[in-house]
Amino acid sequence: xxxxxxxxxxxxxxxxxxxxxxxxxxxxxxxxxxxxxxxxxxxxxxxxxxxxxxxxxxxxxxxxxxxxxxxxxxxxxxxxxxxxxxxxxxxxxxxxxxxxxxxxxxxxxxxxxxx
Amino acid sequence: xxxxxxxxxxxxxxxxxxxxxxxxxxxxxxxxxxxxxxxxxxxxxxxxxxxxxxxxxxxxxxxxxxxxxxxxxxxxxxxxxxxxxxxxxxxxxxxxxxxxxxxxxxxxxxx
Numbered sequence: 001x002x003x004x005x006x007x008x009x010x011x012x013x014x015x016x017x018x019x020x021x022x023x024x025x026x027x028x029x030x031x032x033x034x035x036x037x038x039x040x041x042x043x044x045x046x047x048x049x050x051x052x053x054x055x056x057x058x059x060x061x062x063x064x065x066x067x068x069x070x071x072x073x074x075x076x077x078x079x080x081x082x083x084x085x086x087x088x089x090x091x092x093x094x095x096x097x098x099x100x101x102x103x104x105x106x107x108x109x110x111x112x113x114x115x
Numbered sequence: 116x117x118x119x120x121x122x123x124x125x126x127x128x129x130x131x132x133x134x135x136x137x138x139x140x141x142x143x144x145x146x147x148x149x150x151x152x153x154x155x156x157x158x159x160x161x162x163x164x165x166x167x168x169x170x171x172x173x174x175x176x177x178x179x180x181x182x183x184x185x186x187x188x189x190x191x192x193x194x195x196x197x198x199x200x201x202x203x204x205x206x207x208x209x210x211x212x213x214x215x216x217x218x219x220x221x222x223x224x225x226x
Contacts, residue, residue, distance in 0.1 A: 033213060042218040043159065043203065056213060091158055095212065102147045102212045106158045 002027065004094050004107035005074075012113045013082045021077040021110045025094030031101055032075045033093040034060075034067060037109075043091065049075055082114045118142075121204050121217030130226050134191040138204030138217055141185070145208040145215075148180060150189045153201045153219065162202075163189060194224040 005024040013019050025032050034046040045059040049069035060067065064082075069075040079086055089111050093104035118141040128134045136150075147166045151159035165171045165178040165187070177190040187206070191198055201221045205214040 031212070035214075043205075043214070043216040045213045045215065048213050059213070093214075102207055103149070103161065103164055104212075104214060105161060106151075109158045 004029075004092055004105055006090075006092050006107040006110050008110060009108060010111045010113070012115065014115050015083055016081050019079040019082050019086070019112055019114075021079075021090050021092075021112070022074040023077070023092030023094075023107060024074045025092075026096075026105055028096055029094035029105075030097045031095045031104075032069050033095075033104060034075075034077050035091045035093065035106075037089045037091060039088070046077070079112075082112075084114045087112055087114045119204055119206055119215050119217040121202075121220050123218060123220060125221040125223060127223045127225060128194050130194060130196060130224055132194050132224075134194045134198065134222055134224070136189040136191075136202050136204070136220050136222065138187040138189075139185055140187070140206045140215075142206070142208060142215070143182075143185065145206040147207050148178070148187045149205045149207075149214065150176075150178060150187075151203040151205065152198075153203055155201075159203055191222075194222075196224050196226050198222060199224050 035043045047060045047067045048056040064080045089109045091109045092107045095101045095104045150163045153159045163178040165180045171178045175192045179188045201219040203219045205216045
């Protein structure tokens with residue numbers, strides 16, 4: 001029973017490049033959340049998605065960041081033209097449908113380093 | 116703006132003692148609360164969830180919720196060195212279930 005999977009686990013990009021972070025939710029989970037954790041900071045909500053729908057993107061910067069959760073395949077968090085301030089750990093969490101959907105389980109994270 | 120505040124610590128307790136972690140929240144609409152444990156360099160791991168006023172016990176862990184005081188706590192009994200980690204308090208409310216977290220409390224259990 002695999003947990004939430006994220007890849008890559010570590011990603012190094014130079015300023016101006018694009019970063020693509022992938023997340024496969026736990027089996028049977030239909031809700032995906034992305035969070036960012038900056039050094040010495042808490043987890044900050046970025047976006048909440050269900051299959052083919054963005055439900056809440058209130059925590060995502062308006063520029064350069066986008067997210068999707070297609071009908072088939074993993075959820076993708078895309079950061080265009082990365083800057084040093086984007087260096088952080090990006091965690092994906094998933095939750096099941098129904099009444100248990102408040103309970104989120106986190107993946108191992110992607111550590112992004114922008115040089 | 117919804118805020119979750121945690122005593123920033125660090126908190127240091129001897130092995131076998133009770134560790135008390137506290138959290139307050141500003142949004143009265145918050146319905147559900149979660150405690151996650153995060154080891155350095157790792158991802159958050161769910162420890163406890165609590166939805167109703169009162170206490171909820173699971174093994175050595177007890178979560179307490181007081182919605183009138185907007186206060187959540189986590190007690191760890193018989194603390195072990197393996198409990199040394201950062202503990203994150205998160206709250207959710209409304210229809211989208213996103214979690215708002217505090218900055219975390221670093222707990223060190225000394226052998």
